Amino acid sequence: MASRVSLKTKGKGGKGSKGSDEKSTTQCLKEWSTWAMKKAKVVTHYGFIPLVIIIGMNSEPKPQLYQLLSPV
Template identity: 65%
Template structure:
């Protein structure tokens, strides 16, 4: 069975680097999750208003009720 003990020199310095890398990965993962949650909310609640705004700026200019009613 393999031993989990370090082999001589260099084990103390590498442990700090691993902890620092794990910390950076955790921060990046948390930031990514936060960003994706915000993007999901923006996309979810902003899609229909975006379609209405684009529709109202097109030619010919329809009224709001023409955009919202199926014809």
């Protein structure tokens, strides 16, 4: 099942409100930034150790994988 993202703003849309376009743009930007930060957190969490291993494998002298993973 495909999920759809709703960008509707919550709140009162009474007379004299500033403009729904401005509210929807700021709300959309806020939702997008929150989504991006959550994804960046997951990528950083799961990508840090493999990045360290890859950098370690490309350094001089070239260690074996078991040497990188052993605590000694």
